[in-house]
Amino acid sequence: MGVALRAGDMVIVRTADVGHHHRTPWFVKGKAGTVRLVHGAFPNPESRAHGGDGLPKRRLCQVEFRQTDVWGKRYRGADADVVLVDMFEHWLERG
Amino acid sequence: MADEHPPLEHVERGLRATRILAIRRLLTDKGVITVAEVDDIIERARERTPADGAKVVARAWVDDAYKARLLTNARSAVAELGYRLSHDAELAVVENTADVHHLVVCTLCSCYPTSLLGPPPDWYKSFAYRQRAVVEPRAVLREFGLALAGRVRVAVVDSTADVRYLVLPRRPSGTENMAEDALAELVTRDSMIGVAAARLPR
Known part of the structure; x- marks a missing residue:
């Protein structure tokens, strides 16, 4: 994983099309964002959903995406509007 | 069985x-x-209803030090008022200001701060809200009766994981002399989800 992500870090969400349960919304896959804060470590839902113990825990980051980056011209709002998504660190690559 | x-x-x-x-x-x-x-x-x-969340908001409105604690460590701040969160979900509070308006959605299911507000309303769990809140939040807010100025930044919060979000709505103007109990009456469930502003005083 390298050095843990911190607030302010630029990230890109992995585009993996995994076949199991995961908590990464499709609309941010492949999108660039900025880590706003790190909530702490939580059991990995991709393990727990399939009978596993969720260990090792994964750090959960709140990532900010610009709405115009997520939806492009479809987005009808202000350029400054954002969506904040809680994302597990193993879905994030440094941008 | x-x-x-x-x-x-x-x-x-x-x-x-x-x-x-x-x-x-x-x-x-x-x-x-x-x-x-x-x-x-x-x-x-x-056991919980939006009146519980409203007490937390009203305290934050009258006590800046409490508000600071609520925004940085919500779990211990709500514990000060006697509220215990379930062990398996964290709580975070986001503050609405003159510059930014938060609204909360769970696009993956229907995560909601039940430990503080009770069960979520049916519309919060609907596919329509879960899809539209994130794609066209300003249109959704207008349908709830809230027209925001273009200069106010809209921040949609998607609670996809282990953190439940509560919105700290703006304290309405004209409430400077109101007591904490009366202020809590102005704090609606919808204002703590972020689809509405707090009520105006009569």
């Missing part, structure tokens, strides 16, 4: 209800959870 299940015909047979009952039956038949545990979770959720 099939006897422990309520007969299906006693329950409204919408698609969602049928699906929920089927999932519950699988989970209990396979021993993942018991019927008593499900009932206990529902009972605990019903």
